[in-house]
Amino acid sequence: MARTQGSHSDITGPRIREAALGLFARHGYAAVSMRQIAKEVGVQAGALYNYTPDKQSLLFRLMRDHMQDLLAAYKALEDGGDPQDTLRRFVGFHIRFHLQRPDEVFIAYMELRNLTPDNFAEIEDLRRAYENSLEGILNNGQKVGLFSISDTKIATLAVIAMLNGVMTWYRAGGRLSLDEVEQIYWDMVRRAVTA
Amino acid sequence: MARTQGSHSDITGPRIREAALGLFARHGYAAVSMRQIAKEVGVQAGALYNYTPDKQSLLFRLMRDHMQDLLAAYKALEDGGDPQDTLRRFVGFHIRFHLQRPDEVFIAYMELRNLTPDNFAEIEDLRRAYENSLEGILNNGQKVGLFSISDTKIATLAVIAMLNGVMTWYRAGGRLSLDEVEQIYWDMVRRAVTA
C-alpha cells in the first residue's frame, strides 16, 4: 500500500496539528509518541514527517503560532481612553482569548521546559512582549495618579497569574457566564491596583 | 561487583528522593528515566527498586508528602484574631512556605496528569483541603462585613493563583526581600477583597 484515497496535505496537515495539540495538552509532550499522534490522524507514523522535520518542531510551532495569534489579536484591540478603561479591556480580552484556546494556553505554559534553548528563547520573547503591554497600561495609570502600585513589574505578573487562574476552573455552561466571570475578575483587579 | 562501600538505606533512600525531586522538577516526570535518577545518585538503576516499587510511586510519594507537609504547617499556625489578620497570615505563610520548596511546588502543580487515577484523587483531596481553609477565611470576613466578595469560591482560587505567581519570578537575593514581596502581595490581596 502507499498513498491512500482522499489524502491531501491541506487536510492531513491541520489534522496532525490538532491531534498533537490535544494530545500534548492532555498527556504532556514527553508522554505522547509520534505513533499516538499518527493513530489519531489515521495514518502511519512515518507520514508525519511530511509535515514536520521532527517532534520538537511540532511542539514549537504550536506554541509560536499561539503566541503570535495572542499578540496580533491584542494589537487589533483599539485603546480605551484612560488607563482604567484600557485595563478593563485588557482583563476582558485576556480572559476571553485564553478561554477560547484552553489547549494552546496549557501547552504554552506547561511545555516550556521541553523546548530546545533556541526555541525557548523565541517563545519567551513573545511572552515578554505581551506582558510588557500590560505593564505599559499599569505604568500609564500610575503616572496619571489613577493607580497606586508599589511595583508595576510585579503587579503585571500578579495580575496575569490571577487571570490565568480562570483557565483551571472555568467550564462553559457552568454556574457563571463569561460576562459574570469577567466582571468578578475586573472587580478584583481594579481594586488591587486603583489608588 | 555487588554491595558497595558505605552503602546504607538511610543515605541512599533520601538521595533517591532528592534526585527524583530535582530531575522531575527540571525536566518533567515523563522525560526523566530511572537510569538518570540512578546516575545522579551514583548507583545502578536496579538499586532504585529497593526503595520504590515503581516510578509512579516515586512521584506520588513526593507529591503526597509535600501536600501533607503543607497542611500540617498551616494547621500549626495559630489563628489571627479577626479575618483580616488571619488572611494576612495566610498570605505570608503561603508565600514563604512555597518559596522554600520550589521543586515540590512545581511538581505538585505540573505532574498531576501523570498520576494514576487513584493517586490523583488522593492528591486532589489534599489540595482541596488547603483551598478550603482559605475559603473559610474569606467566608468569615464576608459574614462579619469586613470583606466584599461576590463569589468566595472564585476569590479563593484567584488569590491562590495570584500568590502562586510569585514562584515563577522570585529569586532569593534578587531586587526585593521576602518581606517586601509579602507586603506587596498582601496589599493587592487586601484591596481585592476588602469592603
Next chain:
DNA sequence: GTTCTATCTGAACGTTTGTTCAGATACGAT
C-alpha cells in the same frame, strides 16, 4: 572470625521510542 542480611551490580527481558526510506498508489495536469 563466623554468620546473617542489607545493599548493590550487571546483565537481561520485552516494549517502545524517534526517525529514515524504498517502494507503492492516488491525484492533478495535460
Next chain:
DNA sequence: ATCGTATCTGAACAAACGTTCAGATAGAAC
C-alpha cells in the same frame, strides 16, 4: 490515457525505556 508528483505504507534501525533477578560483596551482630 498518460505522466509527474504528492502522499502514504510498512518495514527497519539503533537507542532507550521500566522492571526483574541471580549472584556478589559490605556491614552488623555475636
